[in-house]
Amino acid sequence: MEEILDYLKKCSTYYLATIDGKEPRVRPFGTIEVFEGKLYIQTGKVKKVSKEMKGNPNIEICAFDGKTWMRVSAKAYLDDRREARVHMLDKYPELRRMYDPDDGNTEVFALEDVKATLYSFTSEPREIKV
Numbered sequence: 001m002e003e004i005l006d007y008l009k010k011c012s013t014y015y016l017a018t019i020d021g022k023e024p025r026v027r028p029f030g031t032i033e034v035f036e037g038k039l040y041i042q043t044g045k046v047k048k049v050s051k052e053m054k055g056n057p058n059i060e061i062c063a064f065d066g067k068t069w070m071r072v073s074a075k076a077y078l079d080d081r082r083e084a085r086v087h088m089l090d091k092y093p094e095l096r097r098m099y100d101p102d103d104g105n106t107e108v109f110a111l112e113d114v115k116a117t118l119y120s121f122t123s124e125p126r127e128i129k130v
Contacts (some may be wrong), residue, residue, distance in 0.1 A: 001034060004130070005039065007065070007118070009032060014030070014120070015062045015069070016028075017094075018056070019057075021055060022050070025118075038110045039055065040087075042088045044098075045105045045106075054078060057075040061074070069118075070116055070118050073116075074112060077112060078110075080107075084108045085107075
C-alpha cells in the first residue's frame, strides 16, 4: 500500500475513472492518503464524482510519472466518520480553504479490494501486492 501511496503522491495528479450509470467519466484528482490501514480519497458531496461512486463503487486510478504508469482498481466506499474527514484535511491543509470536516459537503472514500499494476515501455507489468 505504501508503494501505491508514494507513487500517486509523487505524480501529484492522477486520473480517477468512475461510471455515471452508463458512461465512464474520468477527471484529475490529487488527494490520496492512508487512514486506518486503507487508502482514502477526498471530494465534495455536491460533485458528480461523489454521486457516481455511491451509485457504483468500482473505480480505476491511473497515474504517469514520465517513465512508468500505475493502474489501480478498487471499490470506493463512503466513510462518513468525522475523524476520517479530519485526517484527510490535516494531510491536505490547502483544502481547508474550500472544505471543513463539519461543512456537510466534505466526503472521504475508503478504497477496498485494491489491485495495482505498475507498467513501463521497457519491462513487463508488475503487480503490487496490497
